[in-house]
Amino acid sequence: MSRQDWRLIIQPDGRPGAENMALDHSLLRAAREGVSFLRLYRWNPPCLSFGRNEPALTRYDTKAIERLGLSTVRRPTGGRAVWHEAEVTYAVAGPSDLFGSLREAYIRIHEVLAAALRALGMEPELAARTSGRALGPGSGACFAAPVGGEVVVRGRKLVGSAQVREGGAFLQHGSILLDDGQNVVAEVTRGTGAAPQATSISAVLGRSVAFEEVADAVASEARRVWDGAWQRSELEPRPGEVELFEDPEWTWRR
């Protein structure tokens, strides 16, 4: 088997939601050519992201979102709403057969994240598959409940992830929480949403941890476990991608 080509992209300077989603979607398109990517990044301004199929118009209080001046974007991946502020966001993209089925990929990526968190002094586990049924896109915040294979510390979710498979490639991205903040999702949820069951690196370690420290730990664990030819790289979004994710017709499509 030939060695897998890996590109490592670390972007400590935050970007707007549409640009981040355009970049991740561009990784997915580029992965069709056989290259794999690990991108670590952050958001500026902080942003509320909706899952691809979430009924955001009915689920969330659009007036409250406007009043609070929250930036919003709809992801290309499944799952539920996430507030992106104090976190390290990761994206892994590659050919579909790189890690097997979507569940296998989910587990293999989370194992690497868990190992990186262990290197930082935490004791994370992957939630058992039976620990919870998947909640539908109609059922509230991403961090409200762990499902099987997710990274948890003492039963609370530390990483929230979602995936999409398209044209022979996959993209999985997710949030590694540096600090609390998921209550923003509950604040703009209509009715009584499930209370967040999240934790964060600073809550577990009792100290604040910088983006760079976590990003370096994830990158070095990935390079150790995912054998291949690794190169540091940068990537610009494909033409038209930013506009697609900026379009309110997409963000508020349902």
Add this chain to the structure above:
Amino acid sequence: MSEIPESLHYTEEHEYVKPVEDGVVSIGITDYAQGELGDIVYVDLPAVGSSFIRMDVFGTIEAVKAVSELFSPVAGEVVEINEALEGDPGIVNRDPFGEGWMIKLQLRNQDELRQLLSAADYAQHIGE
């Protein structure tokens, strides 16, 4: 063991094709596929009147926070979609070969059915 009805046609991408009336087939995903995907939370289907050729993407399906594509096993025009899936996509988990069908296609070429997998071929494909 997953259910693999004898009389249907299958693809390696885990869709089934079920002849329902003259020249019309219903298409959905197999029992094995729904089991692998886990709880299905959303199915995005095409408009009635859309046309596909073999292996075109006709929709997407979301389960356990992952979105995957659905491929048309044969060429044809969509004559009906299963609107019940909008309100209750879990039907695909509960009854994939029955109430959980996704689209009905008017076949463009009946011979394409012969290119699909039999139940025995499909059982071998998924290692059962």
